[in-house]
Amino acid sequence: MPSLDSAADDPHGWFRVDRDGRRLEAGGAWTIHDCARLDHELRAAHITGSGTIEIDASKIDKLDSAGAWLLLRTKRNLEAAGRRISRFALPELYAPLLENLDKTHTAPPVTIHHKTFRDRLERIGKATIHFGRQASDILSYLGRVTVETGEAIVSPRGHLRIAAIFHQVEETGINALPIVGLLSFLIGVVIAYQGVEQLRKFGAEIFAIDGLGIITLREMGVLMTSIIVAGRSGSAFTAHIGTMRVNEEIDAMQTMGLNTVDTLVLPRVIGLVIALPLLAFYADIMGLIGGAIMFYFDLGTNTPAFLRELKQNLVLNDFLVGLIKAPVFAFVIALVGCYEGFQVERNAASVGLLTTRSVVESVFLVIVLDAIFSVVFSVMGI
Amino acid sequence: MAAEKNGSDKKESVIKLRGLVNGFGGKIIHDHIDLDVHRGEVLGVVGGSGAGKSVLLRSIIGLNKPLDGRIEVFGRHTGDVEDLEMKALEMRWGVLFQEGALYSSQTVAENIQVPLREYTHMSQELMNEIASVKLTMVGLPEDAAKKYPSELSGGMKKRAGLARALALDPELLFLDEPTAGLDPISANQFDELIKGLQKSLGLTVFLVTHDLDTLRAITDRIAVLVNKKIKCGTIAELRKDKDPWIQDYFSGVRGRAALADT
Numbered sequence: 001m002p003s004l005d006s007a008a009d010d011p012h013g014w015f016r017v018d019r020d021g022r023r024l025e026a027g028g029a030w031t032i033h034d035c036a037r038l039d040h041e042l043r044a045a046h047i048t049g050s051g052t053i054e055i056d057a058s059k060i061d062k063l064d065s066a067g068a069w070l071l072l073r074t075k076r077n078l079e080a081a082g083r084r085i086s087r088f089a090l091p092e093l094y095a096p097l098l099e100n101l102d103k104t105h106t107a108p109p110v111t112i113h114h115k116t117f118r119d120r121l122e123r124i125g126k127a128t129i130h131f132g133r134q135a136s137d138i139l140s141y142l143g144r145v146t147v148e149t150g151e152a153i154v155s156p157r158g159h160l161r162i163a164a165i166f167h168q169v170e171e172t173g174i175n176a177l178p179i180v181g182l183l184s185f186l187i188g189v190v191i192a193y194q195g196v197e198q199l200r201k202f203g204a205e206i207f208a209i210d211g212l213g214i215i216t217l218r219e220m221g222v223l224m225t226s227i228i229v230a231g232r233s234g235s236a237f238t239a240h241i242g243t244m245r246v247n248e249e250i251d252a253m254q255t256m257g258l259n260t261v262d263t264l265v266l267p268r269v270i271g272l273v274i275a276l277p278l279l280a281f282y283a284d285i286m287g288l289i290g291g292a293i294m295f296y297f298d299l300g301t302n303t304p305a306f307l308r309e310l311k312q313n314l315v316l317n318d319f320l321v322g323l324i325k326a327p328v329f330a331f332v333i334a335l336v337g338c339y340e341g342f343q344v345e346r347n348a349a350s351v352g353l354l355t356t357r358s359v360v361e362s363v364f365l366v367i368v369l370d371a372i373f374s375v376v377f378s379v380m381g382i
Numbered sequence: 383m384a385a386e387k388n389g390s391d392k393k394e395s396v397i398k399l400r401g402l403v404n405g406f407g408g409k410i411i412h413d414h415i416d417l418d419v420h421r422g423e424v425l426g427v428v429g430g431s432g433a434g435k436s437v438l439l440r441s442i443i444g445l446n447k448p449l450d451g452r453i454e455v456f457g458r459h460t461g462d463v464e465d466l467e468m469k470a471l472e473m474r475w476g477v478l479f480q481e482g483a484l485y486s487s488q489t490v491a492e493n494i495q496v497p498l499r500e501y502t503h504m505s506q507e508l509m510n511e512i513a514s515v516k517l518t519m520v521g522l523p524e525d526a527a528k529k530y531p532s533e534l535s536g537g538m539k540k541r542a543g544l545a546r547a548l549a550l551d552p553e554l555l556f557l558d559e560p561t562a563g564l565d566p567i568s569a570n571q572f573d574e575l576i577k578g579l580q581k582s583l584g585l586t587v588f589l590v591t592h593d594l595d596t597l598r599a600i601t602d603r604i605a606v607l608v609n610k611k612i613k614c615g616t617i618a619e620l621r622k623d624k625d626p627w628i629q630d631y632f633s634g635v636r637g638r639a640a641l642a643d644t
Contacts, residue, residue: 031551035504039508069511105515
């Protein structure tokens, strides 16, 4: 790495103090190239003595603002130590630079702040309040979006933007087909393989097919899809709306009387509520195909045998229980993605921060909701 | 200042463009332009929207690769210098971008210290002192040091950006529309500031602007980008030019008002 300190081809800056501390002489190039060294030497040189002192900087042949500051600081330190400056000589060319600096610059108060126990306590308190406030904000946002969605469904005219909804379906659904398909397929392969390995110990390999069917249809298909979509589309919602906020586009929309919920949130929410169940169904199928291929190689079951086994042991409810969760997850992912987008402040770091938060929150909520669904279904005996 | 010392007619060129061609997607913006910026002068660059003022600035500082031509800064052809040498060049110039381009995750003081930290071995204490010196130089109050860019007004952001551009005491300063978006009082102050700094530090300034008051107040010469070419001269010389755009620019209502007493 190049460094200014070594890049200097000018004669070096220097200074010396005579023995009785009555005269300080400086010369050479007092520029930023040499400032680190000069600063070090100046701090190390304890200028002793008392009474008047003469500063002769007339031999300085190059001075920039960093060097001027060092000279000025030296002069001020001497004055603060009770010395009187009898003469201060500087080449005429550089006099205005130092004068300007002296006139305008007042020494900054040095404040070093150590963190105390109280500060930490305060931080914990602030974070707690922030957490509570955010929970209530997101809840009121949920309320607002629910009301507006209801209104849009009751009177679609002027509220529903069909083109925008279909754009979102394409963006979040159709464009996600390859990644969702591949991952579900691989998960199907893994579940089938592990199931066969474990059940073989009991000689019950064939039940691995039931296991795969139930796990994929009830849980894995919809859960994997939701997590992928949260990472893919939830983050995109936050980043897009957040960037619009940074560019003041949201403000522009509001002043034009455009309802940001109608134009930005509803298409995303409705689009995802349409797209995610379809994606989840597709993921179910891909997972089953992945498992079927694994069973063919591991157990030698061909397709009709595989399907027969599934049909004997699965009921329609297994499929419906999985799929019924998809629109709920979609609603949560879209809601969190949009909400966090509107929280973005007008700087670049904020977009990144809130995008991360949006993904973490939506994945968290999806898994919590999934657990709640499981409990409810088991109580209901489905 | 070197030019003043040797006192000859041949001024030293800090920036030297020869046959520069720039274009995007088949559309030529600069068609073989030549330009010299002399040491210690303030050169204003003007031109209509889309005439390529910012592109010109970006080509010189190496953010935009030209299609053809030579760009020499401090006598070095920026097209074929090594990375290390380019860094050495970059240390000798400072750039103020249009919106300040301050790093939003850092305070103003930290922003100013970025180049100091990267290129020198200063102690933290000295860096703090230098940051506060630069803040005073650009006329920002002491308490601005601890603020984040999002907490500053547009004018303050520009001042902070200028303070960062001046951090390494550059010889050459690039300013991209420094007064755009400022109220007339702030704009005047900014003009004064740049002129004052230019005088006391002996800077060479490459100034892209639309502000006729700025042009009149602080530039020595003006380069006009018109019809993909450059025309260069003092205001008085350019006002005699026959080109319709230049005529409109300097003799339109705004031009006449701003240049009334020249």
